[in-house]
């Protein structure tokens with residue numbers, strides 16, 4: 001079994017560069033198949049398991065996809081198949097983002113229903129209501145959702161009951177080729193929505209208002225392949241900021257976009273963390289002692305749910321009582337039980353967790369329950385006494401590129417090992433190996 005083993009107690013120092021954002025690259029790659037002419041060339045694409053999955057989805061739809069040196073080239077000018085099977089949706093929910101592009105371009109799309117996951121039930125009803133409002137017929141059966149438009153989609157006024165990121169993206173992509181004007185009200189405002197709109201506009205779409213709660217789209221006849229660079233990953237940046245904070249370290253995070261991270265910066269500053277903008281990125285200096293704080297997750301520009309578990313790791317060693325309230329997903333507290341294994345004192349009360357700090361964290365064997373929970377357990381391990389062994393790395397690999405190597409380069413005592421063959425192999429240097437302890 002593969003594990004990440006962390007030995008706590010080292011202060012982290014140095015520089016780390018943030019990758020292109022997972023949550024921006026997945027919709028952008030999905031959107032590339034709307035282009036019926038020309039090649040799309042996407043830069044700063046992180047080598048993540050999720051990127052591999054979306055590339056496989058696109059290849060199986062008959063797009064030509066190559067991926068070298070963090071650049072993906074997609075030629076979708078051939079006629080495409082319009083069905084994405086369960087195999088991919090099972091691995092990654094964001095596979096549903098091909099629904100909008102396929103429906104808009106071919107009038108048909110069939111995708112396996114994503115179902116729930118470790119953080120909540122995550123339905124796609126708002127995506128489907130949006131397609132229906134534009135004239136599509138939606139049927140759900142045998143574990144698949146099928147959307148059909150007999151004629152070209154027609155622009156519509158669509159109000160989202162909640163500002164869903166995925167629904168805003170899917171509707172925006174479908175509306176880009178619809179006849180007439182679509183207005184999305186109560187749209188999601190995340191930076192990744194703005195990145196997708198900028199990309200679609202370069203392709204020839206007419207979208208205004210992305211980043212606000214009202215997005216207007218005038219449909220065009222055709223979109224073209226273009227070149228685009230993905231925005232930096234604000235959640236990976238936030239995770240390294242937390243690594244500096246939890247170890248009392250000093251890290252320069254290059255390629256981080258502070259304007260995308262105001263709520264994270266503000267809450268970290270409340271905890272006594274020093275954050276400075278420098279020419280090449282954001283410098284983060286951890287204090288001797290962290291102060292407690294209260295956080296409520298919300299849609300952007302509120303505090304992101306994807307940073308909730310990492311902030312909880314900081315609260316574990318803060319001097320006093322903190323509280324986190326999760327309003328975006330109904331079940332995103334699976335890491336609480338794992339933190340308890342590390343001697344943390346936490347109590348779940350409905351949608352909130354009360355954290356009694358400071359805890360003297362102890363290393364333990366813990367499991368990543370989702371990708372951010374995995375990162376949070378590594379963070380806790382960085383300041384725990386003894387060895388923390390994190391398992392279920394497939395979650396972490398969905399969203400973090402070389403997190404072990406990056407933390408080790410900052411001075412952490414951390415390694416990724418595979419003990420399935422009776423010996424522990426260090427992935428950073430395959431020549432080194434050691435006996436299982």
Ligand SMILES: CC(=O)N[C@H]1[C@@H](OP(=O)(O)OP(=O)(O)OC[C@H]2O[C@@H](n3ccc(=O)[nH]c3=O)[C@H](O)[C@@H]2O)O[C@H](CO)[C@@H](O)[C@@H]1O
Nearest residue numbers: 023094122123124125126127164165166167305306328329
């Ligand atoms: C690939 C990607 O970009 N993933 C991000 C995206 O996920 P995703 O796009 O799935 O998240 P949404 O914004 O859609 O979900 C927010 C909430 O709305 C609910 N909902 C959503 C759609 C719908 O049709 N019906 C419905 O009820 C969900 O169950 C959830 O409770 O935004 C989330 C919220 O910022 C992030 O945590 C994820 O990292």
Ligand SMILES: C=C(OP(=O)(O)O)C(=O)O
Nearest residue numbers: 023093094306371372399
């Ligand atoms: C929940 C996340 O991603 P996804 O929507 O891809 O599951 C995340 O990035 O934290």
